[in-house]
Amino acid sequence: MIPASSLPADTAPPAPLRPVVLPPPPARGDELGAVGRRALVGGVLAAHLVGAWALMQVDAVRSAVAQAVPVLMVDMIAPPEPAKPPPPPPPAPPQRVAPTPAPVIAAAPSPTPAPAAFVAPPPEPTPPAPVNVAPAPPAPPAVAPAPPAPAGPRQIAPSAVRYVKLPELNFPALAKRARESGTVVLRITVDAEGRLKAATVQRSSGFASIDQAALSDIRSARFAPYMEDGKPVEWQTLAPLAYEL
Numbered sequence: 001m002i003p004a005s006s007l008p009a010d011t012a013p014p015a016p017l018r019p020v021v022l023p024p025p026p027a028r029g030d031e032l033g034a035v036g037r038r039a040l041v042g043g044v045l046a047a048h049l050v051g052a053w054a055l056m057q058v059d060a061v062r063s064a065v066a067q068a069v070p071v072l073m074v075d076m077i078a079p080p081e082p083a084k085p086p087p088p089p090p091p092a093p094p095q096r097v098a099p100t101p102a103p104v105i106a107a108a109p110s111p112t113p114a115p116a117a118f119v120a121p122p123p124e125p126t127p128p129a130p131v132n133v134a135p136a137p138p139a140p141p142a143v144a145p146a147p148p149a150p151a152g153p154r155q156i157a158p159s160a161v162r163y164v165k166l167p168e169l170n171f172p173a174l175a176k177r178a179r180e181s182g183t184v185v186l187r188i189t190v191d192a193e194g195r196l197k198a199a200t201v202q203r204s205s206g207f208a209s210i211d212q213a214a215l216s217d218i219r220s221a222r223f224a225p226y227m228e229d230g231k232p233v234e235w236q237t238l239a240p241l242a243y244e245l
Contacts, residue, residue, distance in 0.1 A: 153189055179245065
């Protein structure tokens with residue numbers, strides 16, 4: 001700036017400088033104008049239509065759209081209003097009904113009695129001839145039931161036999177000289193008091209002399225009574241006797 005003292009007296013000082021204010025830039029939306037905005041909207045719609053047409057070319061999309069369109073159309077169409085029922089007809093005027101006359105009850109005419117007819121009594125039936133029936137034969141006398149068979153001796157195991165005295169075995173001399181030996185199995189029956197009642201050869205030793213010796217030696221044995229339910233009973237078992245050299 002030029003100082004004021006250097007200027008001449010008749011010279012006025014220059015006016016101060018004012019800042020220049022620029023107008024604000026136009027808005028971005030206003031750059032296109034009305035024509036540009038319409039063109040932009042039309043391009044976007046065209047792009048959407050082309051995309052929708054491309055999707056319609058796919059069979060799966062086409063079938064899905066076909067199934068969805070009827071439902072949408074049904075939902076958008078409002079159901080018709082139900083028809084209003086017609087107004088009821090006016091009531092008919094009451095009709096007068098003539099009173100029914102009371103029935104006249106007349107007495108029935110008395111029937112004329114018919115003449116009595118003569119009816120002959122039926123003939124008496126002839127009594128049947130007597131039939132001679134032979135008397136029934138007398139019933140046979142009742143047969144008395146047979147007495148129950150006596151129960152057999154109680155079968156016990158050889159290990160259950162209790163000896164009061166064991167049998168004395170006498171080896172036959174002839175069998176010893178002939179070098180014969182073996183075991184004889186006897187079936188013995190003992191009474192309730194423990195005495196030998198019977199003895200038979202159940203299995204032979206293979207030598208007659210040894211079998212006879214066993215039948216004789218078993219009679220020297222004495223047995224303890226066999227108790228069943230607290231009572232002595234007759235019993236039977238197998239008794240093996242061995243004759244070895």
